[in-house]
Amino acid sequence: MSGIVFVRLLGQVTALRKSAAVALGSPRQRAVLAILATNAGQVVPTDRLIDDLWGERVPRSALQNLHTYVAGLRRALEPDRGPRAPAALLVAAPQGYRLDLDPRDVDSLLYDAYLHEARQLPAEAALALVERAGRLWRGTPLCGLPGPFAEAERTRLEELHLRVAETRGQLLLDLQRPDDAIDDLSGRIRLHPLRERLRELLMVALHQAGRTADALRVYEDGRRILADELGVAPGERLVRCHDIIRRAAPPAVLREHRAAPNQLPRDLQSFVGRHAETIRLRSVLAPWDGSPPPAVVAISGPPGAGKSALAVHAAHLAGDGFPDGRLFVSLQGATPGVEPLRPLDVIGRLLRALGEDREEIPREPGEAVQRLREVMAGQRILVVLDGAAGPAQIRPLLPLPAGCSVLVTSRESLSHIDDCVQVRLGRMPETEAFTLLAKLVGAERCAADPEHAERIVRLCGGLPLALRIAGARLADQPGWHMSVLADRLADERRRLQELQAGDLAVRTSFATSWSALASSDEALDRSAARALSLLGQLQVPDVTTDTAAAMLGGTWAEADLALERLASAHLLERGSSGRYHMHDLIRLFAAELAPAKRRSVLLxxxxxxxxxxxxxxxLADPHRVQAVAPEVRSAPLPLADATSAHEWLSREDTNLVAAASQALAEPDDEIARLGVAVVFGLHWHLHISSQAWDMLRLNERVLDFSRRLEDVRMALEAHNHVASALNALDRTDESLVHHRHQLELARLLGDRFCEQRAHANMAATLDTAQRYSEALEHSTEQLRIATEIGSEVGRRYALLSVGLAHLGLGRPEQARTSMERALESAHQAGDRWHVSIMTAKLGRIHLGLGNYDVALRLLKEGQELAQVTQSKITSFECALGLAQTHRLAGDLPAARRHLNEAAAILGRRSRRGVWEKEFHEEETLLTQAEGPDGGPRLAKII
Incomplete structure (x- = not known):
């Protein structure tokens, strides 16, 4: 052991601290240790821990349980730590935990390391290391531990244990010690009779020991068992071994047969992360049951995603599964200024690596690939092809004989190739990206300034190439504070310029992919290149085909084909429901491609x-009054009904907010006016879905723009929306200032409808501020004006406001009368949103009157209607009202259930304002009513 603590997973999970056993607690707690130890020195996200512990059956208390397990492990592993001292071994990290152990202080990782090191050593030294690894094995790994991780890791380690046995057997044969190999191999064959590699090694050992008849008998036993158990014949390799032995070839022939070329580049010492993809590749390239790997395993992804590094890393890890060789060819499909290799050139390189003379290699592609298949027949060889230009470059090589596999990287999707398993690389998770940066520049440097280190990671967008360049720049400038590079990267105008070090450049990597499309002979490729240049002008999180068609000025079908082509080239990422995302760095590159067309695209x-x-x-709600917005000449997307309108708004709101923000920042008045039209169209959706901060931020920009234009009508609407957002955020004094401006401008314009609406909004804000007498004055004035001008929607909202003011003033009967009149008017108009609000308010009024049965009925009705109209505010109010009613009626379990519903809604709101105060007041009252033994408590809302 190199440290104080040593964790043992190869058997019962135990830990030694200063050579003394540690009490690790329950099986689930030991499972937490196993997960963290397997990832020693790396952050394991909390979500991943929970998934690994419980899988799909996650209990509600999972997070709390996890914290309990971590606390228990800290006490066990660091018993001398003071109550206030920070943990030094099991430490909290952003979004997860890290076990600060050297990997060699975990027996399973040490086992892996020994095997990896053994591959680089001469046979004698390798055997000593393999046998040292074998002594670490104490029985079934992770014995008795529950959860998906334990099950998967147990399977992986048992498979690795078999490979170690196979490696030991091979080394003993290489050292001419067949008798030492026979006993161990015979025992393992009895436990794993379907394992053909074990059977092959035992046959060779018996043959080397002069027991040819026994060797042939082992083959016959295997043939019979395979036929009986699986209904299959022995594999090509086992058949070939049998044929050689049957011909009584000398042992030297077998040793020559086993010589294997290894052309893999060295595995990166700085390789970190990509855990899920690595596990996937290992399981695919080296199936646990010994079955042949797929013909092709493809790693695809955007430029700079780290495809080549992952391929080499995975090939090294899967080496035991390919004892006859690991070949490597750079296809140059993504190398700037270099022609991609022709298939015939690739085949020639592979044949020469397998011992064929250059002069004997056929010059015709079909004959050459046939020769390659003959040479590789009966062997298990991994061919790594790095940087394929596309399927056409590698398809002539395929398929290789069974047992052999091609591991290929490409920026293009290769999913259409037969018998291909594709692993797609996206953005590197933030925790893995942080670890990569720390490994490149030094953990101490990142730890000294984690805030700016995390900022650099975010600005690199999880792209390994960008992170490596950032790391190289920091390494070249040891005197730089981390904030220097972070500030440089924060400037979007120069970010791509900053991400350049030596011959590495993010912009060049992207340009290679784009240029290949732009210069292609295929019309679709050129269309896709144009699409990328135009899509880059709009700064939104994602696009649909409808949006792309509008931007490109073409048909839906043309846009769909272009988006799919960009996705297959990994310049766009496919999302859910037909959406496409662009990586932030690709967006900056794309924005540089067609600046002259920017204005027309934005329009x-x-x-x-x-x-x-x-x-x-x-369409979503024809009863709501829409703000007077700038004229729009474009045709809208056809929507079928209110439901589809609601769904479209919910799907697109983040894009609409982003597009409006971009437009309002433009100096071009025509573009900015369209931004105003988007903001005003969004008003009711943002209000009902409780997105107050977006509403405030956008309408403050509209207000600034209205002053620039001296547009009084635009200013009136913006003041109204700003005030509404401030009221939702419980900033009532600021809200009233804007409502007064709204009222003044309405009178200036002589707009009586807007005048009564300003009174309504002032009454609502005064109600939030609990200034009920003033609220009653404004709501009464609104009622007078609305009645005078014949505005039914204004009249019923005024009755609602009057009722709320009376309720606040302690006049529940007057409140009830006014609210019932408002509700009747809403029913007559078919205004479902007003019906839901007024039903909920009437329920609260009956609660105040002590009419609990009536209150429960009305609040439940209001809740159902609020769900239909997607009003989070009313849904919350009804859930809170139901909790209060059940508490006052004495049904505390039901009260707690509804309070949990309210908490869930409150937790989803970006800003909670006055509602958070009411929630916590009710939480306190309910907790007091439940008493010390009242059951589960609700976690604090942060």
Whole structure:
């Protein structure tokens, strides 16, 4: 052991601290240790820990249980730590935990390391190391531990144990010690009769020991067992071994047969992360049951995703599964300025690596590939092809004989190749990206300034190439504070320029992929290249085909084909429901491609958004009053009904907010006006879904723009929306200032409808501020004006406001009368949103009157309607009201259940304002009513 603590997973899970056994607690707690120890020195995210412990059956208390297990492990592993001292071994990290152990202080990782080191040593030294690894094995790994991780890791380690046995047997044969190999191999064959590699080694050992008849008998036994158990014949390799022995070839022939070329580049010492993909590749390339790997395993992904590094890493890990050789060819499909290798050149390189003379290699592609298959027949060889330009470059080589596999990397999707398993690389998880940066620049340097280190990681967007360049730049500038590079990368105008070090450049990597499309003979490729240059002008999280068609100025079908082509080239990422995402760094590159067309693209995109959001808002709820917005000439996307309008708004709101923000930052008035149209069309959706901060931020920009234009109508609407957002955030004094401006501008314009609406909004804000007398004055004035101008929607909202003011003033009967009149009007108009609000408010009024049965009925009705209208505010109010009613009626379990519902809604709101205060007041009252033995408590809302 090199440290204080040594963790043992190869058997019962135990730990030694200063050579003394540690009490590790329950099986689930030991499972936490096993997960962290297997990832020693690396952060394991909390979500992953929970998934690894419980899989799909996660209990509600999972997070709390995990914290309990971590606390228990800390006490066990660091018994001398003071109550306030920070943990030094099992430490908390952003979004997870890390066990700060050297990997050699974990027996399973040490086992892996011994085997890896043995591959690099001469036979004698390798055998000593393999046998040293064998002494670490104490029985079934992770014995008795529950959970998906334990099950998967147990399977992996048992498979590795078999490979170690096979490696030991091979080494003994190489050292001419067949008698030492026979006993061990015979015992393992009895336990694993279907394992052909064990059977082959035993046959060779028996043959070397002069027991040819026994060797042939082992083959016959295997043939019979395979036929009886699986209904299959022995594999090509086992058959070939049998044929050689049957011909009584001398042992030297077998040793020559086993000589294996290894052309793999050295595995990167700085390789970290990609845990899920690595596990997937290992399981695919070296199946646990010894079955042949697939013909092709493809690693695809965007430029700079680390495909080559992962391929080499995976090939090294899978080496035991390919004892006859590991070959490597760079196909140059993504090398700037270099022609991709022709298939015939690739075949020639592979044949020469396998011992064929250059002069004997056929010059015709078909004959050459046939010769390659003959040479590789009956062997298990891994061919790594790095940087394929596309399927056409490698398809002529395929398929190779069974037992052999091609591991290929490409920026293009290769999923259409027969018998191909594709592993797609996306962004590196933030925790893995942080670990990579720390490994490149030094853990101490990152630990000294974690805030700016994490900022650099975020600005690199989880792209390994960008992280490596950032790491190289910091390494070249040891005097730089981390903030220097972070600030440089934060400037989008120069970020791509900053991500360049030596011959590595993110921009060059992207340009190679884009240029290949732009210069292609295929019309679709050129269309995709144009699409990328135009999509890069709009700064939104994702796009649909509808949006892309509007931006490109073409048909839906043309846009769909272009997006799919970009996705297959990994310049776009496919999302759910037909959406496409662009990596932030690719977006910056794409924005450079067509700046001259930027204005026309933005006008088309914003026109599409503005027209559709207005249409959707009206269709979703025709009763809501829409703000007077700038004119939009574009045609809206056709939406079938209110449900589809709601769904479109919910799917697109983040894009609409981003597009409007971009438009309002433009100096071009025409573009900015379309941004205003998007903001005004979004108003009711943002209000009902409780996105107050977005509403505030956007409308403050609209207000600034209205002043630039001296547009009074635009200013009036913006003041209204800003005030509404401030009220939702419980900033009532600021809200009232904007409502007064709204009222003044309405009177200036002589707009009586807007005047009564300003009174309504002031009454709502005064109600939030608990200034009920003033609220009653404004709601009464609104009622007077609305009645005078014949506005039914204004009249019923005024009755609602009057009722709330009376309720606040302690007049529940007057409140009930006014609210019932408002509710009747809403029912007559068919205004479901107003019906839900007024039903909920009436329920709260009956609660105050002590009419618990009526209150429960109304609050349940209001809750159902709020779910239909997707109003989070009313849903929360009803859940809280039901909790209060059940508490006052004495049904505390039901009260707690509804309070949990309210907490779930509150937790999803970006800003909670006054509702958080009401929630905590009710939480306190319910907790007091439950008493010390009242059952489960709700976690604190942060």
């Amino acid at each position: 088309r995109a914003l026109g599409h958004f503005a027209a559709t959001v207005r249409s959707a808002a009206v």
